[in-house]
Structure formats: C-alpha cells, structure tokens
Amino acid sequence: MPDGVSALPHVRSQVGQVLAEFLAQQRAVLPGAADELRPGLDALDTLLAGGKRLRPAFCYWGWRGTGAADCPELLAAAAALELLHAAALVHDDVMDGSDTRRGQPALHRRFAAYHAERGWRGSAAAFGTGAAILLGDLLLGWTDELFAASGLAPDALARGRPVLDLMRGEVMAGQYLDLMAQASGDGSVASALRVVEYKTARYTIERPLHLGAALAGPGSTRPSAITAAYTGYGRPLGVAFQLRDDILGIFGDPARTGKPATDDLRAGKRTVLLAITRARASPGQAAILDRCLGDPELDEAAAAEVRAVITSTGALAECERLIGRHLDQALGALAAAPVTAEARAALAELAVTATARHD
Amino acid sequence: MPDGVSALPHVRSQVGQVLAEFLAQQRAVLPGAADELRPGLDALDTLLAGGKRLRPAFCYWGWRGTGAADCPELLAAAAALELLHAAALVHDDVMDGSDTRRGQPALHRRFAAYHAERGWRGSAAAFGTGAAILLGDLLLGWTDELFAASGLAPDALARGRPVLDLMRGEVMAGQYLDLMAQASGDGSVASALRVVEYKTARYTIERPLHLGAALAGPGSTRPSAITAAYTGYGRPLGVAFQLRDDILGIFGDPARTGKPATDDLRAGKRTVLLAITRARASPGQAAILDRCLGDPELDEAAAAEVRAVITSTGALAECERLIGRHLDQALGALAAAPVTAEARAALAELAVTATARHD
Numbered sequence: 001m002p003d004g005v006s007a008l009p010h011v012r013s014q015v016g017q018v019l020a021e022f023l024a025q026q027r028a029v030l031p032g033a034a035d036e037l038r039p040g041l042d043a044l045d046t047l048l049a050g051g052k053r054l055r056p057a058f059c060y061w062g063w064r065g066t067g068a069a070d071c072p073e074l075l076a077a078a079a080a081l082e083l084l085h086a087a088a089l090v091h092d093d094v095m096d097g098s099d100t101r102r103g104q105p106a107l108h109r110r111f112a113a114y115h116a117e118r119g120w121r122g123s124a125a126a127f128g129t130g131a132a133i134l135l136g137d138l139l140l141g142w143t144d145e146l147f148a149a150s151g152l153a154p155d156a157l158a159r160g161r162p163v164l165d166l167m168r169g170e171v172m173a174g175q176y177l178d179l180m181a182q183a184s185g186d187g188s189v190a191s192a193l194r195v196v197e198y199k200t201a202r203y204t205i206e207r208p209l210h211l212g213a214a215l216a217g218p219g220s221t222r223p224s225a226i227t228a229a230y231t232g233y234g235r236p237l238g239v240a241f242q243l244r245d246d247i248l249g250i251f252g253d254p255a256r257t258g259k260p261a262t263d264d265l266r267a268g269k270r271t272v273l274l275a276i277t278r279a280r281a282s283p284g285q286a287a288i289l290d291r292c293l294g295d296p297e298l299d300e301a302a303a304a305e306v307r308a309v310i311t312s313t314g315a316l317a318e319c320e321r322l323i324g325r326h327l328d329q330a331l332g333a334l335a336a337a338p339v340t341a342e343a344r345a346a347l348a349e350l351a352v353t354a355t356a357r358h359d
Numbered sequence: 360m361p362d363g364v365s366a367l368p369h370v371r372s373q374v375g376q377v378l379a380e381f382l383a384q385q386r387a388v389l390p391g392a393a394d395e396l397r398p399g400l401d402a403l404d405t406l407l408a409g410g411k412r413l414r415p416a417f418c419y420w421g422w423r424g425t426g427a428a429d430c431p432e433l434l435a436a437a438a439a440l441e442l443l444h445a446a447a448l449v450h451d452d453v454m455d456g457s458d459t460r461r462g463q464p465a466l467h468r469r470f471a472a473y474h475a476e477r478g479w480r481g482s483a484a485a486f487g488t489g490a491a492i493l494l495g496d497l498l499l500g501w502t503d504e505l506f507a508a509s510g511l512a513p514d515a516l517a518r519g520r521p522v523l524d525l526m527r528g529e530v531m532a533g534q535y536l537d538l539m540a541q542a543s544g545d546g547s548v549a550s551a552l553r554v555v556e557y558k559t560a561r562y563t564i565e566r567p568l569h570l571g572a573a574l575a576g577p578g579s580t581r582p583s584a585i586t587a588a589y590t591g592y593g594r595p596l597g598v599a600f601q602l603r604d605d606i607l608g609i610f611g612d613p614a615r616t617g618k619p620a621t622d623d624l625r626a627g628k629r630t631v632l633l634a635i636t637r638a639r640a641s642p643g644q645a646a647i648l649d650r651c652l653g654d655p656e657l658d659e660a661a662a663a664e665v666r667a668v669i670t671s672t673g674a675l676a677e678c679e680r681l682i683g684r685h686l687d688q689a690l691g692a693l694a695a696a697p698v699t700a701e702a703r704a705a706l707a708e709l710a711v712t713a714t715a716r717h718d
Contacts (some may be wrong), residue, residue, distance in 0.1 A: 074715040120542040130454040141527040144503045168500040183479040
C-alpha cells in the first residue's frame with residue numbers, strides 16, 4: 001500500500017458527511033410533517049452514523065481501479081449504497097424480529113418503545129413494525145434520490161443505474177430465498193451458499209465494484225476486463241465475508257458486533273456454518289440443533305451447547321478453511337486484475353479487513 | 360369532451376401492456392432464483408393487472424395539458440407510478456392487517472397460505488409478512504427502473520425525478536402521520552385532513568400532474584402557470600377523492616370496492632368521515648363508536664350500528680357536501696387553467712370519475 005493511503009478512512013469520513021448533509025436536507029423537505037417525523041428522522045441519523053461503509057468503499061475503489069481520480073461526486077453516489085443497505089437492515093430486522101442493530105435498539109423496537117411510553121392505543125409492536133416498514137421505504141426512495149443528485153454527469157448515472165437496479169433486485173431476491181429456505185427447512189449447504197451468493201456476495205462486493213467501474217465508464221482502457229476481474233475478486237470475497245459474518249454472529253463479541261451472540265441462533269438462521277454443522281452432526285448432536293435452533297427463548301446455556309456442537313463437529317474449522325480458501329482466490333484474481341496499483345493495494349486491504357476475525 | 364376521446368381507456372390499455380412487459384422482463388433477470396420467486400412474481404402479475412390507473416392517467420393528462428403529444432415513452436414513465444402505488448398498497452395491507460386487496464387475498468395473506476399449505480416450519484403469518492415486505496421493496500426499486508427505462512430523454516427524466524422523489528417522500532410521510540394519528544388517538548377533523556393532504560391529495564393527483572408537466576418540460580408556453588393550475592385543481596380534487604373513498608370503504612359494495620365494508624371499521628381508520636361523525640356524536644353515539652371502531656372482531660351487526668350513527672349525525676351528508684364543494688373548486692381551477700382543450704375535457708372527466716358514487 002503506498003504511503004499515507006488507506007482503503008477506508010477517506011471513504012468513511014466523506015460518506016458520513018454526505019449522509020449527514022442529505023438527512024439535514026430531507027428534514028427541510030416536509031416542513032408540514034416535521035414534528036411528527038422527528039423521532040423517525042432522529043432514529044435514521046443514529047442508524048446512518050454507524051456502519052462500516054464497505055459497499056461505498058468497494059464502489060469507490062471499483063471506480064479508482066479504472067484509473068479515474070478521487071472525486072466528491074463519486075463518493076456521493078457511493079454513499080447512496082449506505083441508504084439502500086440501511087433500508088435492507090431496517091426491513092430485515094422487522095422480518096427477523098431482531099432487538100438490536102449496530103449496538104442500538106432496532107428501529108421497530110425503538111418505535112414500539114415510543115408508543116408504549118406514551119400509552120398510545122393499539123399494539124405497540126404493530127406500531128413499531130409499521131413505522132419501520134415506512135422508514136425503510138423512505139430509505140429505499142432516498143437511494144435513488146441521492147444517487148441522482150450526486151453531481152455525476154447524466155451519462156455516467158445512466159451507465160450506473162442498471163447496476164444499481166440489478167443490485168437492488170438481487171438483494172431482495174436473496175432475502176426472499178433466505179426466507180423460503182428458512183421456512184421450508186432446507187438446511188443444505190448448497191441452499192445456504194445460494195442465499196449467500198445473492199444476498200451477500202453480489203450485493204456487498206461484486207456489484208458495488210461494478211457500479212464504480214460503470215460510473216467511471218469507457219475512459220479506462222479495458223472496461224470489460226476490469227468488470228470480469230471484479231467478479232473474480234468479488235464473488236469469492238463475498239462468500240468469505242459472509243462466512244466470517246456467520247462465525248461472528250455466533251462466536252463474536254456482542255460489544256464489537258453490535259448484537260447479541262444468540263440472535264442468529266434464536267432466529268434459526270440458515271447459515272452456511274450451521275448447514276456444515278448439521279451435515280457433520282451425529283444423531284445426538286443433531287438433536288441438540290433441532291432443540292435449540294429457532295427457539296426464540298434460547299438462553300446462554302443452550303447457545304453454549306450449540307457452539308460446542310459447531311466446534312466439535314469440525315464445522316468451525318472447516319468454515320475457517322473455506323474463508324481462507326475463498327480469500328486466497330479473491331486475492332489471486334486481484335493480483336491479475338488490470339487495475340491501478342493503488343486500487344490493487346486498497347482492495348487487498350479491504351479483503352483482509354472484511355474477513356478479519358475481529359470487526 | 361371531443362368525439363372519440365376518453366380520459367382513461369387509452370392510458371389503461373397502454374399502462375397494462377407496459378407493466379405486463381416489464382414484469383416478463385424481470386422474470387428473466389434472476390434466472391438462478393426464478394423457481395422460488397415464481398409465487399411472488401405470479402402474485403405481482405395479479406396485483407398489477409388490477410387498479411384504476413388513476414395516477415398514470417393524471418400524469419398523462421398533466422403532460423398532454425402542456426400541449427405535448429401522446430407518446431409511448433411518457434406512458435411507460437407514467438406506468439412506473441403504478442409500481443410505486445402497488446408497493447404502497449402491499450406494505451399498507453401488512454401494516455393494516457388487511458385480508459383482501461382488489462378482490463384478491465392481500466399479498467401477505469397469499470404467502471401465509473402458501474406457507475400453511477406446505478406445512479412449513481415457523482409462523483405462516485410471519486412468513487407472509489416477510490415476503491410481502493420484500494415484494495413491496497422490489498416494487499419500489501422497480502419504480503425507478505421502469506421510469507429510467509421509459510425511453511424519455513435524459514433531460515426530461517432529470518426534470519421529472521425531483522417530482523417523483525417528492526411524491527415518494529410525501530406518501531411515506533402521509534402514511535406515517537396516519538399511523539401516528541391512529542396510535543395517539545388524535546381523532547380531530549384537522550388531523551384527518553392533514554393525513555389526506557399528504558397521503559392522497561398530493562400523491563394521487565397533484566404530483567402525477569406535476570410529473571407529467573415536468574417531463575413535458577419548457578416546451579409549453581407557461582410551465583409555472585400550468586403547475587400552479589394543476590395544484591389548484593389537484594389538491595381539492597384529492598380531498599374529494601379521499602372523502603369518496605372514506606364513504607365507499609364503509610358504505611360501498613364489496614363486489615365493487617374489492618374489499619369488505621368492515622375493513623376500515625375494524626382497523627379503526629382515522630378517516631375524515633369518522634372524524635366528522637365523532638365531532639357530531641351524542642354521548643350515546645360516541646359510546647357506539649368507541650365500542651366498535653378498531654375492534655378486529657367487529658361483525659356486520661355492529662358495522663350496521665356504526666353506519667346508522669354516521670348517517671343520523673348528518674356526517675354522511677356533510678361528507679357528500681364536502682365532496683361536492685371540493686369537486687366544484689377543482690373544476691373551477693380547471694376551467695381557468697392554461698391547458699389544452701382536450702386535456703381540460705379529460706381532466707374534467709377524470710374528476711367526475713374519481714369522485715363518483717360508484718367505482
């Protein structure tokens with residue numbers, strides 16, 4: 001990595017600023033409704049202040065990799081991906097019934113508490129769900145609004161828009177497949193990997209890189225070679241990233257992950273880690289999984305039992321091996337990619353950051 | 360109205376065709392996930408085949424009113440409003456717990472039934488809610504996708520996009536205000552009218568007209584005068600439209616409205632009609648309202664009691680008077696609007712259609 005350049009801090013500070021300014025603008029748009037909307041907008045301020053900004057970072061380095069120069073307009077367009085991601089998280093937390101997000105109460109819980117504190121009529125939970133659905137919808141709309149208002153030229157935006165559309169469709173399809181797999185009880189490794197492909201691998205890494213390259217446009221010498229190289233790097237890295245997330249969701253430190261290490265187990269998430277565990281479990285171990293996974297009342301003792309099964313079946317070690325293998329594959333593709341030296345170094349750093357044992 | 364021209368049929372047939380083609384295209388985008396997505400996409404086919412196409416019609420005549428000629432690209436952009444509206448309906452039905460929409464089971468109920476038929480694990484209702492949230496999200500994303508792919512020139516789209524953004528923000532804000540008013544028990548006529556302003560008046564009529572005018576652009580002689588005239592026509596008409604909807608929701612024929620005449624009462628909707636009723640109710644009548652409104656088990660006999668209160672307080676007649684007065688105001692603004700004669704006739708026809716006693 002060249003001296004003085006790091007892959008994330010620049011993107012993080014710029015994206016944070018763009019989002020804060022965008023939210024402040026939005027508060028001014030609906031003056032007639034501002035008072036009642038305040039709790040919602042305050043909650044979004046908090047939500048959007050957090051986050052690792054991985055998707056904007058991949059978009060940014062996807063752009064820089066083509067040889068295009070750093071520019072604030074690109075960072076504004078990249079920041080739109082955080083709005084899309086926040087929308088997906090808000091709706092995901094409603095669907096999973098999660099209590100926390102980024103170390104704070106999930107948005108629907110926050111609104112349910114707001115309702116309960118005021119002793120309002122009807123169900124506080126239903127009010128929380130309704131408000132969170134609407135705020136997620138607002139965030140989805142804002143994605144396009146910020147993207148279009150980024151200041152990039154109309155022809156650049158026209159090149160980027162189909163990638164953004166694809167990305168949005170794929171993440172929704174991925175979440176839908178996840179919901180289906182969970183409900184139908186399809187616990188196979190193949191099914192879990194397919195969900196990962198749509199829900200994470202494409203959406204988190206490959207498509208943001210493609211978006212950056214598409215926005216940069218035909219100025220680079222070999223746009224199609226670059227796009228292919230980003231796929232070669234992005235897909236395996238996305239799998240490694242999700243597998244790390246699977247592990248952190250069950251074994252991670254809640255103070256670092258921002259959510260309890262029992263959430264995924266209680267929700268009975270069909271992760272690749274648990275699919276591998278199930279495939280390797282003895283009948284006795286399978287009985288533990290059947291009893292614990294998806295139990296909304298699961299306590300810490302039962303979580304510890306599940307963790308012991310994951311470890312003793314060798315699934316944890318297998319998952320670590322898979323992460324290593326996919327990371328190597330991504331770095332191999334990156335080494336051969338026709339991108340700038342600076343972007344190559346930054347993407348290598350991002351690959352390591354995104355799959356590190358600690359957040 | 361000039362011979363042989365009618366305000367709706369042309370828009371309806373074109374918009375129906377655009378939406379059918381767009382959905383068929385989308386099915387081809389996600390081949391890896393197509394099998395599992397089929398029930399969702401089939402449900403959207405049905406949902407999008409229905410609908411009165413009022414928003415596209417207002418967008419179309421907003422465009423035509425400036426003197427711009429009929430063109431398929433404009434109709435494709437206008438059709439995007441149906442995707443936005445379908446998204447709002449799908450999420451609204453989840454929030455209200457509605458069973459039916461357009462005479463069919465609501466999307467979340469359809470998915471809950473799909474889950475139950477297969478004897479899948481977990482809660483069928485939660486599965487239905489999750490799938491409906493995701494499909495609504497997909498529809499929201501598609502709104503921009505169809506709008507951008509309409510074939511209109513980039514500068515036209517750039518003029519239209521801020522109107523579309525505003526429209527989306529306003530409808531979400533309106534729904535949020537509605538949720539708040541319902542939960543906090545604010546049953547005032549003023550509060551109900553404010554919800555109507557955001558949720559219906561701007562979103563259904565004024566903004567689609569403005570969108571059409573913005574897309575047509577500076578070619579017309581007096582764009583700002585036309586925009587102001589559309590506001591003068593659109594806002595009162597929007598109020599009249601919503602008041603008619605309030606009445607149809609309680610007194611309408613379910614075979615025509617596509618939903619049971621008990622839905623609004625069970626949900627305890629804070630409509631203007633019910634706010635007027637409450638303001639005029641005697642203590643005995645207020646007790647009936649308190650007992651019945653918002654009761655999820657409300658039966659037909661109790662609904663008949665509420666209807667009798669609405670009628671005998673004079674609220675129904677007052678609501679009809681308000682519809683008439685707002686309709687007159689809209690038609691007055693239209694008479695003075697600097698639009699083409701053909702658009703004036705079509706918008707007069709649409710005003711009557713949108714506020715007619717029967718759907």
